[in-house]
Amino acid sequence: METITLVLSYPIILLLAPPVMLGLITKTKALVAGRKGPPVLQPLYDTIKLLGKGAVYSSTTTWMFKLGPVVSLAAVFCASALAPLAGAPLISFNGDAILFAYLFALGRFVTVMAALDTGSSFEGMGASREVAFSSLAEPALILTFASLAYRSGGLCLAQMFAPHSGPSAAAGTILVLGTLFVVLLAENSRIPVDDPNTHLELTMIHEVMVLDHGGPDLAFILHGAGIKLVLMSALLVRLVLPEMPPAAALGSLLFGLGCVAVAIGLVESSMARVRMVRVPQLLVAAICAATFGLMLTLR
């Protein structure tokens, strides 16, 4: 029974959850704005449509451009094997938290390289913004991992995100949750940092880097971004879930993912994107909160 749930959980979480989560965010935003909105499965239909198309490659691009989407999708798939989703992760060893964080960084690196490879000035601009902001989001993520690792006594994701009770557990958990949520918004180019719907090159960050990709490549990028969102939200959810049997864990994880999607949708409909110069301030605030959390656990 346990094995069946585990085997079942991966296709659900990796193939179905990403488009549904993106669809839920769009649906929430539409409902708050008083519109009907596209169906929840629309991102899935988009991905299937894109997979059926051919790709056009500019003659100025090289193999790097084709490598970008494939490697970024592969990186998030690898990261998903390390993350504790429903029950124990597929692969777990001491130090996998660092690998997890840097698999995301690898995906970002190849996307940036592919964007630079096109030689378009807009893509270069987007790439520089993405790198600048993620260089601030990364310390926040690593500091959070550090405080979780310290209090659980091991650098292993399964251990770090297991339920924990200690002297300053509640305060530490709240700080970690807050920081992770800001990092999640920044890494997945959601609203206070970046607007995923914008198509004005001057204000885009992440979207501008994938302007030249089309067909299956774009499908890979979109699905990879969805998986990244699901993985980071799953970590958030795991942090508050108590210990439970696998089937219940899968159900509550999926429910939690839905809640996170609705929360993101509410954040997106209740606030405007902050100005580009204010984004570093937001991320520095996240770093400060993470530092405070680390200090709480270090005492």
Next chain:
Amino acid sequence: MEQFSQLLLALVVFLSLYLLGSSSLTGCIKILALQGMCLGLLPLTISRHGFRPRALLLALGMFILKGFVLPRVLLYAIREVKIRREMEPMIGYTLSLMIGAALIGLSFVLAERLPVLEGVRTSMLIPVSLATVMMGLLMMISRIKAVTQVIGYLVFENGIYLFGLASAYEVPWLIEMGVLLDVFVAVFVMGIVINHIERAFHSISTENLTRLSD
């Protein structure tokens, strides 16, 4: 209860950090009100002998004064002088956030070395109160507008109140009331002073007060 008080303390520090990084005055005042409400709830969560009517009354007084009355006075003051934003602080927002984080670290280090009561040493009260005091001071010296300086002063006072909670679980009731009254009068006077500065200079930037003239 222990967990809840720690949660409140973490929230207090987080709100002080938010104040350091925020430029909207109305937002700052609302956050200050929230911080005041947290401080009002705090004595209920850490009192050693359970609920006491006197502690409840004190908490209620704190809650109403710091959570509602003082913010209302400040909101009235900024409505009168028609300003919404702190335009150019002497230390930028990102930098003051970083300094704030450094101050939190410093206060944790300091709290380890302070000669305080044995039971208090392990609690989060002392470091949090030191951090709040220092962040309040930082706000007072790094901002130009009089209103933000008043907000800094109130954060500073909140820190002192926390320190009082740590050193004596039961601050004598009369003293506490006296302090509350002092703060209330101070903020009231500040509100009037802000109005006068605005009337004399058509702005409430305290830089105008550094020049001498007859």
